[in-house]
Amino acid sequence: MSAAGESFPDSPAVWCSHLRKRFRRHQAVHDVSLQVGRGEVVGLLGPNGAGKTTVIKMLLGLVTPDDGEVLLLGRPAGDPAARAGVGYLPELFRYQPWLSAAEVLALHVRLSGADVSAAEQRDRLDLVGLGARAADRVGGFSKGMQQRLGLAVALVARPSFVVLDEPTSALDPLGRADVRDVVLGLREQGVAVLLNSHLIGEVERVCDRVVILERGRVAAAGSLAELLGQRQVRLRLTGLTPAAEQRLARAGAVHRGGDGPDVLTLSLAGGGSDQDDDGERSDRAVPELVRDLAALRVDVHAVEPVRVSLEDRLLGILRGAAEDRAAEDRAADERAAQEREARR
Numbered sequence: 001m002s003a004a005g006e007s008f009p010d011s012p013a014v015w016c017s018h019l020r021k022r023f024r025r026h027q028a029v030h031d032v033s034l035q036v037g038r039g040e041v042v043g044l045l046g047p048n049g050a051g052k053t054t055v056i057k058m059l060l061g062l063v064t065p066d067d068g069e070v071l072l073l074g075r076p077a078g079d080p081a082a083r084a085g086v087g088y089l090p091e092l093f094r095y096q097p098w099l100s101a102a103e104v105l106a107l108h109v110r111l112s113g114a115d116v117s118a119a120e121q122r123d124r125l126d127l128v129g130l131g132a133r134a135a136d137r138v139g140g141f142s143k144g145m146q147q148r149l150g151l152a153v154a155l156v157a158r159p160s161f162v163v164l165d166e167p168t169s170a171l172d173p174l175g176r177a178d179v180r181d182v183v184l185g186l187r188e189q190g191v192a193v194l195l196n197s198h199l200i201g202e203v204e205r206v207c208d209r210v211v212i213l214e215r216g217r218v219a220a221a222g223s224l225a226e227l228l229g230q231r232q233v234r235l236r237l238t239g240l241t242p243a244a245e246q247r248l249a250r251a252g253a254v255h256r257g258g259d260g261p262d263v264l265t266l267s268l269a270g271g272g273s274d275q276d277d278d279g280e281r282s283d284r285a286v287p288e289l290v291r292d293l294a295a296l297r298v299d300v301h302a303v304e305p306v307r308v309s310l311e312d313r314l315l316g317i318l319r320g321a322a323e324d325r326a327a328e329d330r331a332a333d334e335r336a337a338q339e340r341e342a343r344r
C-alpha cells in the first residue's frame with residue numbers, strides 16, 4: 001500500500017456530516033451524512049438527480065459544500081495528502097486521445113507522485129483487460145475500453161480508498177463481471193470502495209453496506225442484512241382462531257389474498273430479527289410464532305421466507321419517501337388554505 005493518506009490509519013476512509021449543496025435555485029443536496037470504513041465496500045444508490053455525484057464530488061473536495069464537514073482519510077477533503085490516497089473513476093471520463101493507454105497511466109502516476117514501476121503499471125492494464133492494447137492510442141478506444149482505462153487510472157497509484165462513479169455504464173456484461181471481480185479483489189486487499197451504480201444487482205453482489213439517496217437526503221442506510229432482513233414470511237395455516245389471529249397480529253402486519261384462502265403473508269414487526277448476546281443476528285420471531293400457533297391448535301402447513309431483493313427494497317423505500325413528501329406537501333397546502341381562510 002502507498003504511504004499516501006496513511007497518516008491517520010484509524011480514521012474512516014471517508015466521513016461526512018450534514019452536507020448541503022445548492023446550485024442556483026436548486027437544492028441538490030439537503031442533508032447527507034455518511035461514512036465508508038477502511039476496507040469497506042459501500043454502494044451509493046438512488047434515482048437520477050438524487051445528488052449522488054454531487055455528494056461524491058464534495059467528498060473528494062471537487063465541489064465545495066455550502067455546509068457540512070468532510071474528512072477524507074482523516075484529513076480535510078481538499079488536502080493533497082488525502083487526495084494522494086484516493087483513486088477516482090468519474091462518471092464522465094475522457095482521456096487524452098493522442099496518448100497510448102500506457103502513456104495515460106504513466107501520466108497519472110507522475111501526477112500522483114507515487115512510485116509505481118512500469119511492470120506494475122502493465123499489471124494494472126492487464127487487470128482491466130487492456131494488457132494487449134497498452135501501446136494503442138486512446139482515441140481509437142471504444143467507450144467501454146476507455147472506461148476500463150479509467151478504472152486502471154483509479155487503481156494505479158495504490159489508493160487506500162477508491163471511488164467509482166458508475167464504473168460499468170459503458171461496459172458489456174462480461175466487463176461488468178470484470179469490474180465486480182476488481183472490486184472484490186480490492187476488498188480482499190483492505191481497500192475501501194464507494195460505488196455509485198444504477199445496477200442494483202451489482203451493488204448487492206459486492207457491497208457490505210448501502211446508502212440510498214433520494215432528493216438530496218439519505219432515505220436509508222445500512223448493511224445488506226439490515227436493509228433486506230427477513231422481513232416477510234408466507235404461512236399456510238388452517239384452523240385459525242381469534243386467539244391465533246391476535247398472536248399473528250402481535251408478530252406483525254398480516255396481508256391476505258392472492259395465494260389462496262389459507263395463505264397469508266406476515267411482515268414481521270421490527271424486521272423480525274434481534275441481536276443475540278454476541279451481537280449476531282438471530283431470527284427468533286418465526287420459530288416462536290410457529291410454536292405459539294401450534295399450541296393454539298392451528299395447523300401450520302408451510303412457512304417460507306419471502307425473499308426481498310435489494311431492488312424491491314429500494315423501490316419500496318423510494319416510493320415511501322415520495323408518499324411521505326406528497327403527504328407533507330398536502331399538509332402544507334391545507335395549512336396555507338386555512339391561513340388564507342382565517343385572514344378573510
Ligand SMILES: Nc1ncnc2c1ncn2[C@@H]1O[C@H](COP(=O)(O)OP(=O)(O)OP(=O)(O)O)[C@@H](O)[C@H]1O
Pocket residue numbers: 023024026028046047048049050051052053054055
Ligand atoms: N454543476 C451543476 N450546476 C447546476 N446543477 C447541478 C450541477 N451539478 C449537479 N446539478 C444538479 O444537482 C442535482 C443532483 O445531480 P447529481 O449529478 O448529483 O445527481 P445523481 O444522483 O448523480 O444523478 P444520476 O444518477 O442521473 O447521475 C441535479 O438536479 C442536477 O441537475
